[in-house]
Amino acid sequence: MMGVLAALLVYAVVFTWGQVYQSFELEALIGGGAVLLVTAYRxxxxxxxxALHGSGPARWRRLFGVGLSLxxxxxxxLxxxxxxxxxxGFNFFVVILYNVGVTTALGSSWMAGLRVRQAYIVLMFLPTLAVLLFAGSVHDWVLAALIGSYAFYLFRLYRGQYETFWHAMTRERRGSVEPKKPVRSSTEVQLSLVYRLAHELRTPMNSLMGMMSLLEDTRLNDEQKDYLQVAGQSGxxxxxxxxxxxxxSRILSRRITLNSDYFDFRAAIEQSLEAFGPMAQTSGLELTCVIxxxxxxxxxxxxxxxxxxxxNLFSNxxxxSEKGEIRLDVDFTVERENAxxxxxxxxxxxxxxxPETLRHLFQDRFIEEGQDVYSSHHTGFGLLVCKGLIDAMGGTLGAESVPGEGSTFWFTVPVQMQPDMREAQSLIxxxxxVQALVVGAASGTVSSIQEELEALGCQASSAMxxxxxxxxLRAxxxxxxxxxxxxxxxxxxxELALNLCRNVLEDPSLRPVRLVLLATIEERSHAAVQQLIDxxxxxxxxxxxxxxxLRQGLARLMGLQRQIPVGDAPLQTPEERQRRKRFRLMLxxxxxxxxxxxxxxxxxxxxQVKTVSNGETALALLEQEPFDLVLMDCMxxxxxxxxATRRQREMEHSKASPRTPIVAITANTAEGVQARCLAAGMDDFLAKPVxxxxxxxxxxRWLPEQPVRDEDEQ
Incomplete structure (x- = not known):
């Protein structure tokens, strides 16, 4: 009932608030009349x-199918x-969002009527696709590809639901003559279905996210850029x-496994800080860290x-939070020699x-019938996933909070460790x-600088x-x-911070003082800051x-040579792009x-890339000509x-030919899939969306220094 009435609301929004009625009065009235007639019929x-279904179910189904088709x-x-x-523009996107919504909702109803539901998809999207394809612009073609891929996904989904429905009906009518197999609980069935559905959704999501990434490099006006930004964030x-x-679903079904290895936790934290720092600053927050x-x-x-x-805790x-500081504290307690x-x-x-919200914060159960999913007692999957992961690591996840003052989420996990092999001796x-003074910083920033400078043998204090x-300074x-x-x-x-910088830099008596400015990415590009830099x-x-x-800045401040991290990407110079064109890749x-x-x-x-659609063709092509790297879909x-990878490795072994790097690309992120890829002979793993x-x-990481063809020519 609500879905039927929603059509009237959407049409009213588009043709009144969207100002279509003022420009096309006659067409708007005709369309409105048609919407009213179809809505009244349904x-x-x-x-x-x-009355209708009781007198003839088949007749009612035909009438209902006519209503859906109309x-x-x-x-x-429209x-x-x-x-x-x-x-x-705006009106088109409102209508297409409504169309996507109602076709998606149809996936959970009337599973017995395959032809009507598939015809519904065709009628709903085919006119739009035709107009977009004939419009002639790249932007319209990309939009048509996105809509078409989603329509194709729904087409397959409806068929799968139809076959599952009639298979279940057939088994029910056949009766239980054969001995029954152990029946899984309803929760296990739900988890299995949820897992399969989520996995299937990753493939169309790969297409959507990839297309939006490519669309960013096309010529878009400001309004289209806003739409693309919102779509990208939503994706x-x-x-x-x-x-x-x-x-x-893995946690509840006890299928979660952990891949433990030694890694630099501090470097991983720094990457997260660089990702979430600008996000927090955009919201008027300050993200700080003390390690x-x-x-x-x-x-x-x-x-x-x-x-x-x-x-997940950063995002939460x-x-x-609307204002103030978000502070990360990382502590480590040594319990044994290597743990x-x-x-x-x-x-x-x-x-x-x-306290009541805290008590319900980590509820490990499904939402009960009638519970409001937006209530303060419901936390969504995020924190539940965090709790399951920390439990699997043998740790503890908890929270503390005071209304009006803020919250603290914490976790502890036991880990093994490797002692530091070297330190920045030249910087020490x-x-x-050296004596340092910190001014204008959040408490977390002050503590972080003090901690790091003391580790380097310095003393740091803060000014009010x-x-x-x-x-x-003058005293x-x-x-x-x-x-x-x-x-x-x-x-x-x-502004006061910049004034202090000018006063210190222009005061001859303070010339020995070395100055470091801490700013956001946006402030870094301001004209006043650039003037001080120049x-x-x-x-x-x-x-x-x-x-x-901090250490890179201090090394530059003290006149030490700055070392570029190994992982820094090479600049996209014309020479680099020309070098990359010589490589031959297969997809x-x-x-x-x-x-x-x-x-x-x-x-x-x-x-450059050559594309094939199955493993047999790939193997035949690899025998005919050399490739520098293969990107291989698993399914x-x-x-x-x-x-295909196993046969390629066997062929390389039998002919003693060089090993071609093969990188797996798959939407299946289940535990153990990466190990299966490596066992088959693949070298690396990329999860969709890429x-x-x-x-x-x-x-x-995997391309050689020189293309294979260049080495053959030498």
Whole structure:
């Protein structure tokens, strides 16, 4: 009933608030009349259900199918008409979102009527696709590809539901003559269905995210860029939710496994800070971090799972905070020679939670019937996944909160460790006896700088305000107890911070003081800051400040040579792009949309690629000509990626030919799939949707220094 009435509301919004009626009065009235007639017909079927269905179920189904088809035809023509008259603007997107919503909702009803439901999809999307394809612009073609891929996905989904429904009906009618197999509980069946559905959703999501990534590089006006930005953010959120659903189903079914290895936890934290820092600053928040100097260089654990928990806590804190500081504290307690306990706390200054909400925070159960999913007692999958992962690691996850003051989420996990093998000795020698002063920073930033400087043998203190800092500097000069380094943070008052920088830099008596400015990415590009950089070679560190950023800044400040991390990507110079064009890559992928997306990404990175659709063709092509790297989809008809890789490795072994790197690309992120890929002979693993930076990292890791053809010519 609500879905039928929603059509009237959407039409009213588009043709009144969207101002279509003022421009096309006659067409608007005709369309409105048609919508009213179809809606009235469908409401009549609902109201007369008992009488019509009781007198003849087959006749009622035919009448209901006619109503669905008329509704689909009308709402399929409407977006096509809007494109013809007005283009792909606000009105079009409102209608197409409604169409996507009602076709998705139809997936959970009337599973017995396959032909009517598939006709519904065709009538709903075919007119729009036709108009977009004939429009002639790349933007319209990309939009048509996105809509078409989703329609194709629904087409397959409806068929699968139809076959499942009639298979169940047949088994029920056949009776239980044969001995019954052990029946799984309803919860296990639900988890299995949820897991399969979430896995299936990753494939169309790969197409959507990839297309939007390629669309960013086309010519778009400001309005289209806004639409694309919102769509991209929504797509990333949806992908996160899909991953949470997959993990939650694994946790409840006890199929979660951990991949433990030694890794640099501090470096992983710094990457998260660089990702979430600008996000927090955009919301008016300050993200700070204090890491215990006793934290080992490398700890043993599941890096991806630990960072998944930490990133979820960051996201949660930013989401539920409006102002103030979000502070990360990392402590490490050594318990044995090679083991200890890691304790991580994420604190915010948000609204906080009452005791009743805290008591229900980590409820490990499904939402009960009638429970409001938006109530304060319902936390979604995120925190439940975090709790399940920490439990699997043998740790504890908890929360503390005071209403009106904020919340603190914490977890502890036991880990093994490797002692630090070396330290920045040259930096320690250069900073020997240095006195530092910090002003204008959040408490977490002050604590972090003090912790890091003390680890390097320095002493750091903080000033109450910018004027107080200037007075302290001049007083130290008079008393011959000068401060050597001044850290000025723009967090408290940006303009006052810059005024302090100017006063210090232009005061001859304070010339020995080395100055470091802490600012956001946006502030870094302001004209006033750029003027100080150009005039005084000012060292600027982008917040949130962590060990790598701080030590690089100090090395530059003390005149030490700055070392570029090994992982830094090479610049996209013309020479680099020309070098990349000489490599020959093969993409083995049966899905045409995914082929288009991945080829577009490779082309954007400057690589040439040859595409085949199955394993047999790939093997035949590999025997005929050399390739530098193969991107292999795992699930394909005729011959899947696992079998194709095994045969390729056997062929290389028998002929003593060089090993061709093979990278798996798959939407299946289940535990153990990566191990299966490596066991088949693949070299690496990319999960769909494939992100451009992850693809570039893998290619840089596995491509040889020189293309295979160049080596053959030599």
């Amino acid at each position: 409401l009549w079927l609902v109201a007369r259900f008992d 509704h689909a035809l009308l709402w399929g023509l 977006p096509a008409w809007l494109i013809w008259r007005l283009g792909t 990333k959120l949806l992908l996160t939710l899909i991953d949470d659903v997959l993990d939650y 215990d100097r006793m934290l080992p260089k490398r700890i043993r654990g599941d890096r991806e799972r630990l960072m998944q928990v930490l990133n 804190a930013i989401k539920f 200890g306990v890691l304790r991580v706390r994420v604190s915010d200054e948000g609204a906080g939670m009452d 020698r250069a900073l020997d006896g 305000g910018y004027d107080h800092a200037l007075q302290a 130290g000069h008079r008393e011959q107890s000068d401060f050597d380094v001044l850290f000025v943070d723009t967090w408290s008052r940006g 005039k005084h070679d000012l060292v600027v560190l982008v917040r949130p400040v962590h060990r790598s950023v 083995v992928e049966d899905n045409e949309v995914n082929q288009l997306v991945t080829r577009g990404m490779l082309s954007k990175l400057g690589y 394909m008809p005729e011959m899947d990626g696992f079998e 992100h451009l930076d992850a693809l570039e990292t893998v290619l840089r």
